[in-house]
Each structure stands twice: as C-alpha cells, then as structure tokens.
Amino acid sequence: MEMHERLGELLRQSQKTNPRLKGWRFDLHWTDGLDIGVKNNQIGGPYSAPGYKQSISGEIYLVWEDFRFTAAKLEARVVEEFPDYLKLWEKTSYHDPDGVGIFTPASLPEVDLADAEAQAIIDRQVERPFELLSEGIHRLRQSGIRKVDARIKCFHDQRHLMNSDGFHLSYAQTPVEFYFIANDSYGKGYSEKKWPDAGDINRIIRETITVSQQLEEPCSATFSGSMTLILPPEMFETFINQFLIANLYGSLVLNRQSRFVLEDFQEHRPVIRDDLSLTINNLLPYRGSSYICTAEGVPGGTIVLIDGGKLQSPILNLKYAKKAGMNPTPVPPGGSGFFITGRNPFPQWEDVLNTIDRGLIIYSVLGMHTQDASSGHFSLTADQCLYVENGKIRGKTKAVINGDFILALNHRESQLFTVEGEDNPGFVFTANAIST
Amino acid sequence: MNVGGPMKTDKYNSVIDACRGRGKARDMYFIGRIQHRTDVGIHINNGKTEEISTGSLAGMGIQVFTEDGNMGFAASDQVSVEVATTLFDKAAFLAEAGSGYQSETNREVYKLKPLQRRVEVPLKYPYDSMDLAEIEERLVGLNREIGTMDSRLSVRTILRLADEEWRIFRSDGTDVIFNTPRAFIYHSITAKSGQETATTYANISGSDLGVLLDEESQKRLKRRGQKAARLALDLLGAAKFPGGHYKLVIDYALAKGLAHEAFGHAAETDGLDSSILGENGRFRKGMIVSDPRLSIIDGPLEGDYAYQPISAIGTERQTVRIVDHGRLNAGLADIFSAHRAGVEPTGAERVESIFHLPIARMSNIRIEFDDPIPVNQDFETITAKDLYQMLTEAGLMVPGERVLYLTGFQGGQVNPAFGDFVFNCSAIYELSEEPVLYKPAIFSGKILSVLQSVSAALGQLQLDAMGTCGKMGQGVPSCGGSHYFLVIDENPDVMIGGE
Numbered sequence: 001m002e003m004h005e006r007l008g009e010l011l012r013q014s015q016k017t018n019p020r021l022k023g024w025r026f027d028l029h030w031t032d033g034l035d036i037g038v039k040n041n042q043i044g045g046p047y048s049a050p051g052y053k054q055s056i057s058g059e060i061y062l063v064w065e066d067f068r069f070t071a072a073k074l075e076a077r078v079v080e081e082f083p084d085y086l087k088l089w090e091k092t093s094y095h096d097p098d099g100v101g102i103f104t105p106a107s108l109p110e111v112d113l114a115d116a117e118a119q120a121i122i123d124r125q126v127e128r129p130f131e132l133l134s135e136g137i138h139r140l141r142q143s144g145i146r147k148v149d150a151r152i153k154c155f156h157d158q159r160h161l162m163n164s165d166g167f168h169l170s171y172a173q174t175p176v177e178f179y180f181i182a183n184d185s186y187g188k189g190y191s192e193k194k195w196p197d198a199g200d201i202n203r204i205i206r207e208t209i210t211v212s213q214q215l216e217e218p219c220s221a222t223f224s225g226s227m228t229l230i231l232p233p234e235m236f237e238t239f240i241n242q243f244l245i246a247n248l249y250g251s252l253v254l255n256r257q258s259r260f261v262l263e264d265f266q267e268h269r270p271v272i273r274d275d276l277s278l279t280i281n282n283l284l285p286y287r288g289s290s291y292i293c294t295a296e297g298v299p300g301g302t303i304v305l306i307d308g309g310k311l312q313s314p315i316l317n318l319k320y321a322k323k324a325g326m327n328p329t330p331v332p333p334g335g336s337g338f339f340i341t342g343r344n345p346f347p348q349w350e351d352v353l354n355t356i357d358r359g360l361i362i363y364s365v366l367g368m369h370t371q372d373a374s375s376g377h378f379s380l381t382a383d384q385c386l387y388v389e390n391g392k393i394r395g396k397t398k399a400v401i402n403g404d405f406i407l408a409l410n411h412r413e414s415q416l417f418t419v420e421g422e423d424n425p426g427f428v429f430t431a432n433a434i435s436t
Numbered sequence: 437m438n439v440g441g442p443m444k445t446d447k448y449n450s451v452i453d454a455c456r457g458r459g460k461a462r463d464m465y466f467i468g469r470i471q472h473r474t475d476v477g478i479h480i481n482n483g484k485t486e487e488i489s490t491g492s493l494a495g496m497g498i499q500v501f502t503e504d505g506n507m508g509f510a511a512s513d514q515v516s517v518e519v520a521t522t523l524f525d526k527a528a529f530l531a532e533a534g535s536g537y538q539s540e541t542n543r544e545v546y547k548l549k550p551l552q553r554r555v556e557v558p559l560k561y562p563y564d565s566m567d568l569a570e571i572e573e574r575l576v577g578l579n580r581e582i583g584t585m586d587s588r589l590s591v592r593t594i595l596r597l598a599d600e601e602w603r604i605f606r607s608d609g610t611d612v613i614f615n616t617p618r619a620f621i622y623h624s625i626t627a628k629s630g631q632e633t634a635t636t637y638a639n640i641s642g643s644d645l646g647v648l649l650d651e652e653s654q655k656r657l658k659r660r661g662q663k664a665a666r667l668a669l670d671l672l673g674a675a676k677f678p679g680g681h682y683k684l685v686i687d688y689a690l691a692k693g694l695a696h697e698a699f700g701h702a703a704e705t706d707g708l709d710s711s712i713l714g715e716n717g718r719f720r721k722g723m724i725v726s727d728p729r730l731s732i733i734d735g736p737l738e739g740d741y742a743y744q745p746i747s748a749i750g751t752e753r754q755t756v757r758i759v760d761h762g763r764l765n766a767g768l769a770d771i772f773s774a775h776r777a778g779v780e781p782t783g784a785e786r787v788e789s790i791f792h793l794p795i796a797r798m799s800n801i802r803i804e805f806d807d808p809i810p811v812n813q814d815f816e817t818i819t820a821k822d823l824y825q826m827l828t829e830a831g832l833m834v835p836g837e838r839v840l841y842l843t844g845f846q847g848g849q850v851n852p853a854f855g856d857f858v859f860n861c862s863a864i865y866e867l868s869e870e871p872v873l874y875k876p877a878i879f880s881g882k883i884l885s886v887l888q889s890v891s892a893a894l895g896q897l898q899l900d901a902m903g904t905c906g907k908m909g910q911g912v913p914s915c916g917g918s919h920y921f922l923v924i925d926e927n928p929d930v931m932i933g934g935e
Contacts, residue, residue, distance in 0.1 A: 036534075040709055044507055045540030046772035046793065047706055047908070049499065050530035051509035052523075053791050073491030076514045092476065092568060094488040126530070130537045147710060184710055184853035224679075255481050256590040257626040259633055367878050370847040370860030374626060374633035377676070379878040379933035381858045383851055398856070400679055400880055400933040434679050436880070436931055 033155030182212035219395025228359030250320030289337025403431030505541030691918030895920025
C-alpha cells in the first residue's frame with residue numbers, strides 16, 4: 001500500500017475511534033528531480049552543483065467537533081509516527097467559527113500536466129539538461145556575453161488528494177523551469193510542465209542575447225519629471241501581481257487589508273479601464289500555472305476577476321467564499337496563470353515603439369517586494385532600462401521611477417502592446433522618472 | 437530544552453557511518469547535513485484566530501566531491517542508512533556526469549580541518565513553557581490592543597516559532613551539532629479610509645517564547661505596534677515628497693538595511709567575481725569607504741533571531757569586521773571562494789534547508805560609529821519632533837535646514853555587480869519644530885559612496901531589526917541594526933524617490 005493510501009486508511013480508522021474527528025482532507029506530493037546551475041559561465045561548481053532532490057510534502061486539514069480545525073504540513077514520517085502526529089494535530093487545533101468543512105468537487109477538469117519526455121530525463125537521460133545549459137552558454141558566449149548564469153530544474157510530482165467523503169484524485173505533473181541571465185543585467189526564463197521544444201529554447205536564448213546586448217550600450221540621457229515608461233510583458237506581470245492581484249485575495253478584502261472591499265465586488269465597481277479584463281485560467285495544457293484542483297478540492301478553471309474594468313470576484317478559498325457569500329475560485333499559483341485581455345486587439349510592440357518620443361523600457365526594478373501593495377503607489381529603482389528617443393532605442397540608463405500603477409491602468413493614454421510568444425501584453429504609461 | 441542532554445540529531449550515528457563508508461569505498465570527499473525542524477505559526481486577523489499551522493522536517497543533504505573537485509549533490513526529507521546510501525550514489529553520479537560538461541571544479545574543502553563541537557542555545561522560555569491556548573489568547577489580546585485604537589485599522593498578527601537543529605559531518609571526521617531556535621511576533625497594520633490605504637509593520641524577534649512572555653519584550657512590542665498604527669493612520673492623506681538628494685536621518689532598522697543591502701551582500705565572496713567590492717575577483721581590502729569612525733560588523737549573537745554559530749559546512753562562524761574604521765577590511769567568506777578572493781574563510785556558509793547548497797550569507801550585521809551622541813530615551817518613544825530637538829541640540833542640523841527622517845524598514849535589494857542598492861521605508865518626515873509627514877519613497881544609491889556620507893550617530897546600539905534574506909532563492913533569517921539614528925549628508929549618489 002502506498003503512503004497516501006496508508007494515510008487515508010489511518011485517518012479513516014481514527015475517525016471511527018475518535019468521535020471528535022469529524023472530517024479530513026490531505027494533499028500529498030511525492031516529488032523528485034534534477035536541479036543544475038551555471039555560475040560564471042560554468043556548469044556546476046560549489047553553488048550550483050548538479051543535484052537530485054526527493055521529498056514528500058503537502059498539507060493536511062482536519063475538522064474536529066465544535067468548529068475546531070487543524071492545518072499542518074505533511075512530511076515523510078507522518079505514517080510511521082501517525083499516533084504522535086494525530087495527538088499533535090488535535091493539540092494544535094484552533095477554534096474558528098468561520099471555518100469550513102470538507103469539500104468534494106462535483107466534477108474535475110481534464111488537463112495535460114505530465115510529459116513523458118521530462119519523466120525520461122529524470123529517470124535516465126540526465127545528460128539532456130546538461131546539454132541544454134551547454135548550448136545556452138555556448139550561444140550566449142559566442143554572441144559576446146561576458147558572463148552567463150543559468151539554472152534548470154526538471155521534476156516529477158505525483159500528487160494525491162483524498163478526503164473523508166471518499167474523494168480520491170491522483171495525478172502526475174512534470175514541472176520544468178530554466179533561465180539564462182547575461183552579464184548580471186538581463187535574464188529570461190521558461191516555466192512549464194513539459195520539456196521545452198527547440199523553439200522555446202531558441203526563443204529564450206535569442207531574447208536574452210538581444211536585450212543584454214542592448215543593455216551593454218550606455219546612454220548619457222538625463223531626465224527628471226514626467227516620462228513614458230514601457231513595461232515589457234514580464235515586467236507588466238510583476239506590477240500586476242504586486243498592485244492588482246495582491247488586492248484581490250478574499251482574505252485581505254474581507255479583513256479590510258486590501259485596496260478593495262467586498263462591496264466593490266458586489267457592486268462591480270470599475271477599477272481599471274473599461275476595455276481591460278483580468279482572467280485566471282488554470283486549464284491550459286502543460287502550463288506551469290495549470291492544475292486540476294486546489295488543495296481544498298476546488299477545481300481549476302477559468303474565471304473573470306475583472307470584466308470590462310469592473311470587479312467581479314475576489315480570489316476566494318472555501319472559508320472566504322463562505323464569508324463573502326460567493327463561489328470559491330481557482331487561484332493563480334505563484335502569481336502566474338492570469339491574463340490581461342482587451343476589448344480590441346493590442347498593437348504590436350514594434351508599432352508602439354515608433355510612436356514613443358521619449359521613454360524608458362524597464363527590464364529590471366530593485367525593491368518591488370518593498371512596495372505597499374494596497375496603496376498602488378510605486379517608488380522603485382529601475383536599474384536596467386533602455387532609453388528611447390524618437391522611436392529608437394538609444395542605450396542603457398538607470399532611473400528612480402514613481403507613480404500610481406492603478407491610476408495608470410485607468411488612464412486613456414496608457415497603451416498595451418503585444419509581444420510574440422508572451423501570454424500577457426506589455427504596458428506603456430506615464431509616470432515620474434529621474435535619471436541616476 | 438535541557439542543555440547538555442541528548443540532542444535530536446544524536447540518533448543518526450549509523451547514517452553518518454554509512455556515508456563515511458560510502459565515501460571511503462568510492463574515494464570521495466563529502467559534506468553531509470542533517471536538519472531537524474519543527475515549527476508552529478499562529479495567525480490572528482482582526483482579533484480572531486485565522487489559523488494555527490504546524491510543520492516538521494527531518495532530512496539530509498549530501499555534497500560529494502571527486503578527487504579532481506567536481507561536485508554533485510543529493511537531498512531527501514528522509515533520514516536512514518538506505519536513504520543516505522542512495523543519496524550518496526546519486527550525488528556521486530551527478531558529480532561524475534558534470535565532469536563531462538567542463539563543470540567548475542573546486543578543491544578548497546580538502547584544506548578544512550576536522551571539527552567536533554556541540555552548541556546548544558539555552559532557552560529561557562522554551563516552546564512548551566506555555567499552553568498553546570494561552571499563547572493564542574495572548575496573541576489575540578495583542579492584536580486587539582492595536583486594532584481597537586481606531587476603527588480605520590485592521591491588524592494581522594503572526595507568531596512563528598522554529599525549533600531547528602543541524603548536524604553537519606564530513607569525510608574528514610568533522611561532526612558538529614548545533615541548534616538555531618528562533619521566534620518572532622509580527623504585526624501588519626493597515627489603515628483604510630475610502631480609497632486610501634497605508635500599511636505599516638511592527639515586530640519583535642528572538643530565540644524563544646520570550647518574544648511573548650518576557651515583560652520587556654511585551655512592553656517594546658506594544659510601543660512599536662502603537663507607533664506603527666499611529667503612523668499608518670497619519671499616512672492616510674499624506675503627500676508625496678519631491679524626489680531628489682537630501683540630507684537624511686535613518687533609524688536603526690533602515691541602517692540595518694543599509695549595512696545588509698549596500699555592503700553585506702557586496703562583501704560576500706561567492707559573488708566577488710562581479711561585485712563592486714572586488715577587483716579581478718580579489719577583495720579590495722584597504723579601500724577607504726567611509727568616515728574613519730564607522731565600522732560594519734557581521735557575526736552571530738546568541739539569542740538573536742539570525743543566530744548561527746557553526747557554518748553549513750561544519751566550521752565555526754566568525755565575527756567579521758567588514759569595514760574597520762572606514763577601511764574595507766574583510767569579506768564574508770565561504771570556503772569555496774575565500775582563496776580566490778584573497779581573504780581567509782570566515783565560516784559564512786548558510787543554507788535555508790537540506791535541499792540547498794551553502795552560499796556566503798550574513799547573520800547579524802550592524803553599523804557601529806565611534807562616539808555617538810548619547811540619547812536618554814527608549815527608541816520606541818522618540819518622535820520626529822524629539823529627533824529634531826536632539827539634532828539641533830547636537831549641532832547636527834540648524835533650524836530651517838531641509839533634513840528628511842526616514843523611518844521603518846520595509847525591505848531592500850541590491851545588485852552588487854552594478855553597485856546599486858535600494859531599500860524602502862514606512863514613512864518620511866521633513867524635520868522641523870512641527871515635522872511634516874510624507875508617504876514612503878525608495879532610498880537608493882551607490883554602494884561605494886553612501887557610507888562616505890554617514891557623518892554622525894545618535895543613541896545606543898539596537899540590533900534587533902529582523903528580516904528574511906532571499907539571496908539566490910534561499911530564505912534565511914537575517915538581523916542587525918545600528919545606533920538609534922544615523923545622519924547621512926546630502927550626496928549626489930544617494931537619492932530619495934518621490935513625486
């Protein structure tokens with residue numbers, strides 16, 4: 001009997017012998033895989049040595065009588081030492097009148113998350129991540145990049161969800177991530193649940209080369225005051241995560257720790273421009289952010305959080321769905337799996353670039369995690385930027401930038417643009433910038 | 437915890453023997469790490485328990501070195517002779533596989549001298565010294581105390597306790613055991629009025645339940661929480677300050693940020709190849725970086741949130757004077773990069789968990805300034821108005837002079853390769869008889885010039901500014917501080933972001 005089955009059986013038996021235990025669910029991950037790094041143009045070494053890692057992890061949730069609940073992490077010894085753990089779990093249970101019981105989904109979506117190629121690499125083709133890194137180092141160095149850092153991870157994750165109502169879901173997924181960073185200035189990465197094809201690898205390496213070469217050309221521009229800022233898609237996603245998504249979590253909304261309150265969602269208050277929408281989608285095959293259901297059992301899916309600029313739903317787990325009187329939603333894992341869409345198609349980046357008189361393309365900011373998400377205000381150092389003048393990229397500069405991102409998402413003058421191969425658009429808006 | 441009694445990782449002798457046997461059979465050097473950790477987190481939200489969560493981990497990681505210095509690594513959250521043997525072979529296989537791709541070699545570990553030590557931090561308030569229900573009740577009380585100050589406030593309070601122990605062993609006979617217990621209470625306080633919000637923080641950290649039980653800690657946390665709550669309320673409607681270069685006063689938590697982001701990271705020798713404090717990969721020892729009264733020191737302090745007496749490779753962690761009276765003096769050096777950097781290893785290796793490889797890290801980093809202006813007041817009770825009085829009385833500013841006081845550390849970041857650092861504050865005051873409050877803005881600058889502008893310090897050392905450092909994706913506890921306040925003269929390379 002496998003560990004998840006034994007744990008399920010132990011919990012079933014406990015429920016029979018301990019009438020205080022009313023229900024349970026767990027989400028167990030059995031993970032193993034490879035992790036190999038590159039530092040200063042060389043694979044391996046003391047800080048990025050090729051590594052193999054295996055772990056048993058996850059979470060368990062127990063429902064006791066009188067609205068008492070247990071939330072605990074699972075680990076490898078939990079079956080062997082089950083009586084001790086059960087005692088600890090009961091001892092560390094807490095009273096929560098708003099707590100929720102066990103949820104079983106009516107149906108589950110189907111989504112491809114396991115790639116045989118990635119699995120084969122972990123099992124027997126260990127040379128392939130080495131080869132991918134070697135190819136990247138070679139091509140980046142050949143293009144004149146002085147310093148290459150990189151990392152690749154390829155894992156197999158066997159996930160088992162069970163609950164006291166008889167729900168049992170087991171499935172495999174194969175998360176694969178890699179990135180290259182050139183000259184400490186610019187990096188580009190891949191995060192999916194399949195081994196990358198040649199096109200993916202080529203795109204990542206090519207873009208790393210192009211941007212890092214542009215960042216090698218200094219530019220002596222000085223500026224202070226209002227300025228056009230251009231966020232490439234990955235930077236736009238970072239801003240969206242920090243200042244918009246972070247304010248949509250139900251726990252913050254209902255506890256008055258978000259920019260928004262529940263009434264804003266109930267009344268569908270407009271918060272961004274009316275031609276823009278924000279959607280979560282966890283069902284795209286092999287995407288890093290895709291999954292079948294959350295640890296609580298809420299199915300992955302597609303949900304519109306902001307429709308035509310108006311708030312529709314917070315991101316709700318079971319507890320906050322109950323408190324809000326709304327349906328639980330899928331969640332964007334690790335701040336990914338969301339999509340900004342427009343009523344009309346966005347123009348191509350090349351066409352937008354031609355229209356910019358004076359602006360900064362921002363590839364990196366320092367200090368994003370220090371920003372007050374609820375306020376919408378940002379004050380950051382943009383340490384890797386390209387200065388644009390008369391529609392042409394002039395060279396690298398640095399700036400301190402300040403503004404209100406939510407306000408910018410409301411401005412008619414702000415523009416969005418499409419970049420090939422990217423899920424989300426880039427963003428052009430006006431804020432304050434001082435050259436440094 | 438019974439100091440001197442058996443420790444949790446004592447029981448793994450057979451695992452260590454198995455690794456040694458494997459190392460001998462395969463003629464390979466190795467460093468093994470066993471980690472044993474239990475933790476509990478209590479999360480209170482607006483006077484109600486949101487969650488109590490528990491977790492535990494017992495696992496091991498093995499770093500294997502071939503004779504020519506190729507390395508492989510394997511880790512698991514299980515500890516047994518069988519697992520150890522499998523991990524050893526996996527790590528050895530990867531070390532050999534890497535050699536086919538010109539992987540970086542490093543034989544510095546062969547220079548290490550064996551060490552046998554046990555370091556057990558005695559806990560005045562062990563984790564079981566209070567019933568969980570009582571802990572929860574006290575935390576709810578602390579949370580409500582802040583939340584009921586004003587109806588516009590909402591407060592999240594988190595208590596986290598981690599009971600962690602490490603056993604590190606090497607093929608050269610090294611076998612060390614040490615514990616790194618830690619605890620904190622953290623308030624996140626949001627003030628909200630209409631569409632305006634402002635969030636501030638207050639915390640207290642240590643190694644045990646003293647953060648909740650010790651009277652002095654409680655008094656301090658209460659003052660900090662109330663001060664942060666008032667600040668959050670005052671920030672509603674506060675204006676933005678114009679960006680630019682100004683004379684500044686920063687509090688000790690921001691000074692910790694300055695030491696950590698601006699100097700500590702750049703002085704870590706594993707990144708010296710591209711650090712602004714390195715030249716051709718060598719540490720720029722002797723370079724003058726500040727006023728001769730200023731020193732930057734990093735080292736473990738017992739009872740501190742970031743305490744770690746032994747490194748992640750089983751060597752003793754040293755206290756390092758990175759800057760000694762204005763001169764760059766020593767790097768935070770791990771064994772693998774110290775020689776190349778031209779400095780001595782200082783036992784700076786730390787890891788987040790057994791799944792990670794050691795890298796050079798800070799522990800408690802502080803800025804010390806000779807002859808600070810004495811302050812006869814607790815830090816928590818000092819207002820911006822008090823500070824103005826202190827500065828004018830000490831001749832550090834004159835009435836009418838534009839001086840900004842930055843308070844409350846909100847985290848920071850650095851790019852040592854380019855010498856840029858930033859950190860953020862909770863709020864800015866323009867100092868005067870009636871100080872004016874402004875919204876927070878990023879404080880950014882160049883590593884090599886900011887320290888030159890530190891011209892004075894006020895108050896005693898306060899070294900409990902806690903945080904989590906996320907270098908290379910590994911989160912480890914960090915701490916530090918300085919005197920209550922540091923004065924930084926206007927400098928074209930130091931900027932306050934703003935309107």
